[in-house]
Amino acid sequence: MTxxxxxxxxxxxxxxxxxxxxxxxxxxxxxxxxxxxxxWHGPHLPLGTDLILAEGFAAESGATGEGPRGVLFPAVPYAACPGQTRPWPGTVAIRPEIAVGYLADVIEGIVAASFPRLLIVNGHDANMSTARAAMEWVSGRRQASLLLVNWFQLVTPAETTQLYGELPARGHGGAYETSGVLGFDPDAVRLDAVEDLPPKPKLPVPHPYVLVESRPDPWQGWSGHISLADVETGERVRHIAGARLREIVAAWVAAPPPAPPTADPLPTDPTPSRKEG
Structure with a gap:
């Protein structure tokens, strides 16, 4: 059938x-x-902020209608959440070990339904670790190409500096994330509900690191310079990130598929053969 x-x-x-x-x-x-x-993302953003962003950018992966053809599965709405946001009202958090197992079952079910190429579009930073762990598990059980893209990383820190200036914009519930929601659902945002809450400064080093703290200060379940966000910037963020997502998908779909997994990755004789001279 066609x-x-x-x-x-x-x-x-x-x-x-x-x-x-x-x-x-x-x-x-x-x-x-x-x-x-x-x-919770603060009084100004909806509790479904990460879902709005994940579903919005998932739709952007095929927005032109001229590229690869995708099949959209329903979003995974619940996730492991950081200790900094779990106490705040409206946060529904599941344990990390549950999140990994749940995502592994969902991903394997999609692959088993004859979709060996699966794009996972993420809107919640804590999903990056649980989703990757689930992807690694499934890729060792079934022949699959599993691509994880976090919308937040599709616009670089240098570019957000160009958009917002030198004040930090990329924190939880901050100007960048607020702009992302404005790009898809401006009626869901209440820009007048909060005043700017400058986030805790980053460590004064140029090297990459991951810092997890019980409760940063200042912190109200969010922080940032919300006054920097507006609908126009949100549309710009959506445009830049959406175009880059489609570029990634096109390159991924054009690449050759992987070989199937094996339970015996070592050769029968692990000693390299030598040619007698």
Missing amino acids: VSWPESGLLPIGRVPGGELAAVAAAADFAVLPVGAVE
Whole structure:
């Protein structure tokens, strides 16, 4: 049968009859899974901020309708959340070990449905570790190409400095994340609900690091210079990040698929053969 693809480039799996799944999977270039969270981001942002961003950018992966064809799976709404946001109202956090197992089952189920290429679009930073652990597990069990993209990283720190100036903009619930939501759902944001809450300065070193603290100061479950965010900047963020996501997907789909996994990665004789001279 011939599958009719929507102009957006993404076909919602929830609308596919079971009898047509095989034809849809054969015609698709990849599947898409948004992963987000239900988490406090301050009085100005919705509790579904990470879902809005994950689902929004997942849709952007096929926005032109001219590139690869994707099948969109329903978003994963709940996630492991940091200790800094768990006490705040509205945060629904699951244990990290539960998150890894749950994501592993979801990812394997999508691959088993004949979608060996799966794009995971992330809107919640804590998902990066749990999603990758699940992806690594599935890739050792089934032949699959699993691509994880975090929307937050699609615009560089240097570019956010160009957009917002020298004040920090990339914190939890800050100007950059607020702009991202404004780019998709401006009615969900209350810019007048808070005043700027300058975040704790980063360590004065140029080297990469990960710092996890119980409760930064200042901190109200969010921090940042919200006065820097507006709808125009949000549309710019959406445009830049969406274009880069589509570029990544196009290159990924064009690459050759991986070989199937093996339970015996070592050769029968691990000693290299030597040619007698």
